[in-house]
Amino acid sequence: MPSSGKIGRLSVSVNSFVYAKPGTNGMLRNFRRLPFSWVACKGWAIRQAVELSTIFFPGSCVACGQDIRGDQLPGNRSAENNIPLCETCRFEITDVSPRCGQCGLPRHSDSSCPLCQKLIQQLGERTILWQQMFVLGSYQDRLRESVLAGKKPSGEGLVEALSDLLIEQHPAIRELKLDAVVPVPMHWRKRWERGTNSANTMAKQIASRLRVPYRCDIKQKILARPQKSLSAKMRPANASAKFSGVGSQLKGKRVLVVDDVATTGATLSAITRCLLEINVTVVYAAVLARTDEAMDSEGNR
Ligand SMILES: [Zn+2]
Ligand SMILES: [Zn+2]
Structure with a gap:
């Protein structure tokens, strides 16, 4: 039933x-x-x-369609967390490699992260504006395939499952005392063409799991050039021109901004700046996939 x-x-x-x-x-x-x-x-x-x-057809993996009713026996991790992914997909999507909590890029030692400084320079800021970044994994292989599938209307269940996996991988998200979850907005025309916005689906799912409000206080005011068509240097200015904060209901609040992919971090940085301008107290960022080569390439968002 x-x-x-x-x-x-x-x-x-x-x-x-x-x-x-x-x-x-x-x-x-x-x-x-x-x-x-x-x-x-x-x-x-x-x-x-x-x-x-x-x-x-209940009990199917949202990534591959395989029957997972056998996986959902008592004591199984899938059953405990109610994430509709088979064990194979979970294994292939999960990436537990250590990452810097600020820039979200892979970290190879316990010393201070050299990539944070590079990111600050690239974004043209004095510091990384968000407090902490949570990443499910690297934008490659099965996770990349899943994120791309999630950009279609039929992939919303998969985005929800990946969002659940993100929370499971980072239980600290539950300790942030968040007041709201905000998606990276998509211009209405782009959303019209796609029929969905992964960031919206992700934000609603995470907000629902954390039992905090889902808010859309950032709007994409103009349909600027796609970030993927620009070099890393051009992205911060392009992203800043696109977004604006609306309303004042997030004043003094703790907010989590979510997106499906972060390439250079320029979009997340622009959104964070907008939120800080409308007096949000602290902003955290969460993405399903992080492009690890962001420092050297133009990315592939
Ligand atoms: Zn599967
Ligand atoms: Zn770092």
């Missing part, structure tokens, strides 16, 4: 089907809203199809 949670997730947002009432400019408003509503419906339909498949 499907769980009540899954039934709950089948609920339809009435607002997605409500068009503007005819009035003075009613026809024009309807015309403008129609494509967005159609795209919203399409994305919704794909998500519900994926949800239905997990209801009718």
Whole structure:
């Protein structure tokens, strides 16, 4: 039998089907809203199809589709944490190599991290603005494949599972006394094209697990050039121009900013600056995958 949670997730947002009432400019408003509503419906339909498949075929790994009911015996780690990944996928995705808690890059000794200083120079800041960075793993192999699959509407379950794995790998996240989880925003046009935003899915899942509010207080105001088309030096300025903080409800709060991939860290740094400008007390960052070669390449976001 499907769980009540899954039934709950089948609920339809009435607002997605409500068009503007005819009035003075009613026809024009309807015309403008129609494509967005159609795209919203399409994305919704794909998500519900994926949800239905997990209801009718429960106990499948969200990464490979393998039956994991055998894995979910009492005492098994998957059962304890209720993460719908088979043992093979968990093993291939999990990356426990030591990383610097500030820049998130691999760390090879206990001495101070030389890459932090490089990152500060690259970002053009005096210091790394976020307090701490939590990384699930390196942006390569199975994790890279999974993150790329998560950029499609059908991959939302996979992003949720990876978010759970991130929390499991970094139990310290639960001790941060967070007030909110904020996703790196995506411009509406890009989201329209993709039908989903991994960072949103991730933020909602982490917020739900930590029982803290999910907030969207940062907006992407312009559709700037994609970061992946720019060199590492050009990225900080491009990212800064894109985002702005709205509202003041996060003033004095402790916030976790999440994104699926960090390449140079320019986007996370720009978001963190926006949050600090609206008087957020402390900002932490969490990403599913970190490009370890960020210092030497243009990345591949
Ligand atoms: Zn699997
Ligand atoms: Zn570092």
